[in-house]
Amino acid sequence: MSDQSPVSSTQVVATDDVAEIAGTLTGGGLVALPTETVYGLAARAEDPDAVAAVFEAKGRPQDNPLIVHCSDAEQAFSLVTDIPDWAGRLAETFWPGPLTMVFHSAVEWPWVQAGHTTLAVRVPEPEYLRSVIRQAGPLAAPSANRSGAPSPTTPAHVLADLGGVIPMLVDGGPCDRGLESTVVDCTGIAPIVLRPGPVTTSDLVAALAGTAAGEHGRTGVGVSPGTRHQHYRPRARVMLVETLEGAELSGRTMVLGPAWGTEGIAFPDGVEVRTWTTVEEAARMLYAWLREADDLGLDRVIVVPPPEKGMGVAVMNRLRKAAAED
Numbered sequence: 001m002s003d004q005s006p007v008s009s010t011q012v013v014a015t016d017d018v019a020e021i022a023g024t025l026t027g028g029g030l031v032a033l034p035t036e037t038v039y040g041l042a043a044r045a046e047d048p049d050a051v052a053a054v055f056e057a058k059g060r061p062q063d064n065p066l067i068v069h070c071s072d073a074e075q076a077f078s079l080v081t082d083i084p085d086w087a088g089r090l091a092e093t094f095w096p097g098p099l100t101m102v103f104h105s106a107v108e109w110p111w112v113q114a115g116h117t118t119l120a121v122r123v124p125e126p127e128y129l130r131s132v133i134r135q136a137g138p139l140a141a142p143s144a145n146r147s148g149a150p151s152p153t154t155p156a157h158v159l160a161d162l163g164g165v166i167p168m169l170v171d172g173g174p175c176d177r178g179l180e181s182t183v184v185d186c187t188g189i190a191p192i193v194l195r196p197g198p199v200t201t202s203d204l205v206a207a208l209a210g211t212a213a214g215e216h217g218r219t220g221v222g223v224s225p226g227t228r229h230q231h232y233r234p235r236a237r238v239m240l241v242e243t244l245e246g247a248e249l250s251g252r253t254m255v256l257g258p259a260w261g262t263e264g265i266a267f268p269d270g271v272e273v274r275t276w277t278t279v280e281e282a283a284r285m286l287y288a289w290l291r292e293a294d295d296l297g298l299d300r301v302i303v304v305p306p307p308e309k310g311m312g313v314a315v316m317n318r319l320r321k322a323a324a325e326d
């Protein structure tokens, strides 16, 4: 049974209300909850009606499969087949944590797989969430935004998109990482990164040293089915610039950049300036800033992006989508 009709209000609970959260999920209800990356909109993966309600609430295209969140590697690996030894190494190194691995599926959950024969699994970091999963079973959970909006990284973001539409929200404060997990295709002889994220390519290469995939050389780069769809696009126009010198800063504008890239610049009145000192901070705050630009009714977001290495690869991937350059 699922709870597909809009609810009059969304109940807000705390991360230690594990039994209540699990109860809503086992009753077929949807729960928005914090992971270490972004807020997810969770349903029991085995419940076709509840998972259908997730697609409905988000306005998500039917051909975009969901990630199944598991309590531990054993549970995750029980749902998939043809697991290479090197994928076991990745699980040991990065789980629990922000890595999603795609394998051939051992289960038939077409409502989760959305037309694919593979299944994406991950073990999230927060302890409360793994307790919920131990009680309620594996959870299918996309990011808890309306499809096409930036992923939510605070409870307020979730309420802005889905308040009154979903029965329950778990308030765990802002998310640690702020960008979605790294998605890696593990169906070939070496991993292929389908979506860059907090686990970087050099993290993967270091973990694979000495394995068959490590011998094979570099990990490849591919694309997730979801990357075909419009993503992460605020209403404000996002523009990437190398430097602010000479940039047109008038109008209703937000400027995002490293602290050192904005020093000594005389910003006209009304320009909103947000800066970071580390790329991790840029990742953590990016979606909140893009949402803030829209809340303030700004026309443009001008970004001096971080170098495209380490976590900067994931930040640039999201920025390019926000700027609709690809």
Ligand code: TXA
Binding pocket: 035, 037, 038, 039, 040, 041, 064, 065, 066, 067, 098, 100, 102, 113, 116, 118, 119, 120, 141, 142, 143, 144, 179, 180, 181, 182, 183, 194, 195, 224, 225, 226, 227
């Ligand atoms: O950090 C995250 O991954 C967050 C939190 C909530 O866990 N979840 C998330 O889910 O970002 P979503 O649905 O917004 O993005 C999932 C991505 C999409 O790009 C989707 O296409 C890809 O994972 N994906 C899911 N299943 C897949 C599969 N079987 N093969 C390839 N890509 C898959």
Ligand code: MG
Binding pocket: 142, 143, 151
């Ligand atoms: Mg998403």
